[in-house]
Amino acid sequence: MTWVPDAAFAPDQPFGPRTLPYGVVDAGDADGPRVAVRVGDHALPLAPLRESLGDLADLVSGSSLDPLLAASRVEWGKLRARVREVVNGSAKPSGASLLPLTDVRGLLPFTVGDYVDFYSSSHHAENVGRIMRPETEPLFPNWTHLPVGYHGRAGTVVVSGTDVARPYGQRRGSDGPHFGPSARLDIEAEVGFVCGGPVARRVPTSDVAEHVFGVVLVNDWSARDIQGWEYQPLGPFLGKSFATSVSAWVTPLDAFAAARVPVPDVGHPRVDYLVEDSPWGLDLRLAVEWNGTVVSRPTFADMSYSCAQQLAHMTINGATVRPGDLFASGTVSGPSVDQRGSFLELSWGGRDKIDVGGETRTFLEDGDTVVITATAPGEDGSVVGLAEVAGTVLPADGG
Structure with missing residues (x-):
């Protein structure tokens, strides 16, 4: 039992807890573009999860994946583990909200270099x-x-x-x-x-x-x-x-x-x-x-x-x-x-x-x-x- 809808945990769900892709979404509200992970058919904004993510929250608190890309593989692994803990937890963490993908617009998530x-x-x-x-x-x-x-x-x-x-x-x-x-x-x-x-x-x-x-x-x-x-x-x-x-x-x-x-x-x-x-x-x-x-x-x-x-x-x-x-x-x-x-x-x-x-x-x-x-x-x-x-x-x- 978790706070995330059961459909996200179905074995054939390509965007369940084993996937958790990162993106940037805009819901057209005052928060503007924000980094999120995709959980099934929802986006989970990460900036409000500072209490759960701790010192890694700064990597995903902006409007782009650029700070996260500039981090190290060790930090990527730690963040991914913490996000999976949030998604798999039984209680809804402080600040967590699942936004239906139909209610947000996906943006180019990072600044493309070469x-x-x-x-x-x-x-x-x-x-x-x-x-x-x-x-x-x-x-x-x-x-x-x-x-x-x-x-x-x-x-x-x-x-x-x-x-x-x-x-x-x-x-x-x-x-x-x-x-x-x-x-x-x-x-x-x-x-x-x-x-x-x-x-x-x-x-x-x-x-x-x-x-x-x-x-x-x-x-x-x-x-x-x-x-x-x-x-x-x-x-x-x-x-x-x-x-x-x-x-x-x-x-x-x-x-x-x-x-x-x-x-x-x-x-x-x-x-x-x-x-x-x-x-x-x-x-x-x-x-x-x-x-x-x-x-x-x-x-x-x-x-x-x-x-x-x-x-x-x-x-x-x-x-x-x-x-x-x-x-x-x-x-x-x-x-x-x-x-x-x-x-x-x-x-x-x-x-x-x-x-x-x-x-x-x-x-x-x-x-x-x-x-x-x-x-x-x-x-x-x-x-x-x-x-x-x-x-x-x-x-x-x-x-």
Whole structure:
């Protein structure tokens, strides 16, 4: 018996006491934005729980997760333990209040520093290679030796629920480039890792838990026609920098202890700095919903590089990782057609029609809504959740 509604403790509840993601909510009252944890379908603001949280309350008493991200893994663990005690307690603590999620608005929970996007699904990379370069080998020679990635634009990372305007750009035409709104707007279902802890360089794979605070879902919106014209020889730029959506709730990395799995074999030994002494692949099951219809169920366990390997590679040259940095996995795609994490793949470059609730699509139309969700196995048969990332396409804004 606890003071929290019983529904939050159901074994299939993805946001029960074993998950407890952190976010920032605004109820439209005088308190303004505040840090909270999600408990089932409610938000539990943390600032009023100073009596229960003690000296750790300062980490979550503001309007952002930034102070918490700047703390240490030891402090993250202590805070999580105290919050779990509050949620599991039989008596309602002083200052505690559960706010229905329908009564609050989720805000971007932290200040995004550097943003890096990787390309770590062999199935996705091979599919894209066959679609865009059909006369060549689908994977370049470097792909199985390092996690390929690029630096994105942190200033256009937006919280789930934010509408996305169709971007403008140059597109390839038979008589030269054409300028206008993208006609091949796409999504990429990804998993993002929110960094914290001390500033560091050359982070070994064994130290990932010291520098990754938690996990979010990411939609890397992509204008394929703009991307296809611009990406050679330097890679993604305007085709991806207009918007990247992330979950409003950050699930702590510690919540995924039961979901850790080895990454697949790439067919040869890893370079030493990419070798893991314990597995950091994650058994996450994603679902991509397009206008209310689930069109794909990508599997994250198929990714060829883990978050530990990605962070090690990102910093091996001496680059720093800082609190608030965000890096994403790259599109999550599995081996079967119904596990492809982008509409470029599902439509095979626009060749095949996709059934979306009785309508057909190849790429996104104005007014379309995409929602990406995910779960992972938890301890004792429970379920760990990743908060959804959702967005609706708006018409181009006039250029």
